[in-house]
Amino acid sequence: MWQRFSFYDVRVICHYLGTLIFFMAAVMTVPLLTALLCQEWEPAARYANSIGVALVVGALLRFMRIEPGRLGRRQALVVTGLAWIVLALIASLPLYASGHYATYLDALFDGVSGLTTTGASVIVDLDHLSNADNMFRFMMHLVGGLGLIVVALSLGLFGKRGGASLYTSEGRSEHVVPNVVQTTRYIARVTLMCIGIATIILAVFMLVSGMGPVRSVLHAFWVSVSGFVTGGFAPMSGSIMYYQSLPIEFVLMVLMILGSINFVVFAEVGRGRVGMFFRDIETKTMIIWIAVMTAIFTAALSQSALFSDLPALLRRGMFMIVSAFTTTGFQTVTSNQMTTIFTSGAFISIALLMAVGGGAGSTSGGIKFSRVGIIYKSVVSTVKEALAPDSARVVVDYNHVGRRVLTPEIVKSAMTVFILFIITYALGALVGIAHGFDATQAIFESVAMTSNGGLLSGLVSPGMPPTLELFYMFQMWAGRLEFVTLLALVVEVVVSLVPQKKSR
């Protein structure tokens, strides 16, 4: 029996969404301050107006319930699910008013892409975008990468109650420390530390390469944010290729890899348990998967007539592999190069790397290494059971912050999300094909959207077909929430809207 939402539930949900919109207004003060400091008066006025709209909408929604009470699990699921869309709608206001988007839907697409850290963009004339607008794009990455709910919880926006329900509803289930608020603060602290260090190093490299001091610091901060939260937005149209700098690419590769590691494993390494990192099922899966895919990618790309020399393979090939498996979406080759001089094997290898993604509990998207590792262990368990005598009890264990026994519940959970990802990849590809696009590119783009990978082969472009754009937005949303929250939201809405049969 599905449970229906009462009007009380709707009011509580609206109240908390209002709180999150307040939070978005606070995020917008960062680009407002940037605009004021850089004397960009038009963006400053635009952000001031958008903050005003967000505050009024947020305040009105909070009126829906004066005493919101404790947030239940079902309500938390809906708040989290809707937050990504409601906040994207608010974020799209200043973006669209910037005049850098062909349609409003394009601005909304970038809002969803920014918050879900997909990093695919349909902005036009990016290189003339104001510092304020760029700052906002990367702030969306920062709060979206950490998790809207994680940031809100760490700031105490939801009070002391209801935190656990919200935390798990955002696709996170592991706690670094038992307390949810402390866990979210730990995640924020690690993120800010990594971004801070990377910003300093990258700013020096950018200064040396001839960029001005202000531009160096801003660009260094933006690409550091984008790299660590595995977002993919870049301040220049040429993505990371623009900088033409091997040291910058190297620092960003390290940053992307750090961003793709589970925060729980981070904490263990921080406590001095380095051995645990290498024994972890995620690390083992990552090493095997990346080694195999690198070999396949290199073999496939070496068949290309124009891209087969060793320096090109090492520099651009390696960067693209890291960018793909961490689901960041930075590029050091153009989309045209991927479709014209990459072999189809190399092209699909990149898509497969994005499809699997990085570590669970990290900022990466995709299926995640832990699920692939657990499914592999499940296969091992099945084979062992087939070979063992009837009286034997087969126990398979794995390492993840200590030794754990593989249970049917863990396998079911991993398999469910795995299958949902595969179905969504396939559906997105079919939608792309139905719009008349090349099948290989349609598959690639569908994977890039669902895994929040963000590497593009050319289908995502300004003024793209609205139906395809809407479906891609749905894919980004579904992939970021890892389906369960989204499905729960859809079921709740459908069940609540269907009229109840009168009992006799």
Add this chain to the structure above:
Amino acid sequence: MRSKVWHGEGSASGFAALALALALSVLLMFGGAHAAFASQPSGVQEPAEEGPSNFVDPQQRPDSSFIYDTLISDLAEADSYYNGQTVQVTGEAVGDNLAVLFDEGHRWITLQASDASFAQVTVYMTADAASAIDTFGAYGKTGSTVQVRGVFNLACNEHEGLSDIHAEYVNVVKRGSVHPDEFVPAHFAPGLMLALVAGILVFVYYRLRERRR
């Protein structure tokens, strides 16, 4: 407006030789054609009698390695046909004048198409040529319009597979301009008013909440 012209080192003499060869070829062709048509009053073209003074090599293949006035958007979608061809593009210089690692004599410049495609191409040019660009496009700045002639590489062997143009000739055809934003206080008025309304709403909300307790 004055334009600054720069010729790539070593390539200037090469280009002059190419131009001379082209001019000679055209003269010879016109001369040969005139001689041929002079003996055909009806204008019907028939093979001319080739004497010992004819220098045209019949084995010479047409030279298609020079594409004049290529669109940057075409290069952004280029296939292998364009690889290694000499192209001439014109676009706005955007971003920065970036150093080339371990190569002090050269710089990286990004040219953006002035059409609605906003396509870009990376140009590898000498530092001298890059210094002629006075403004780089950014917010509030329109970069210099630069014409570049050079060899297009779909995946450059010299630069680890980068898609670039190695400039042989650079010409700044239009200076850039700076157009900073104008501060108009009235543009901030709606935002301030909305913030005031929101402030009142929040105040009322907390008053209502306090009363219920």
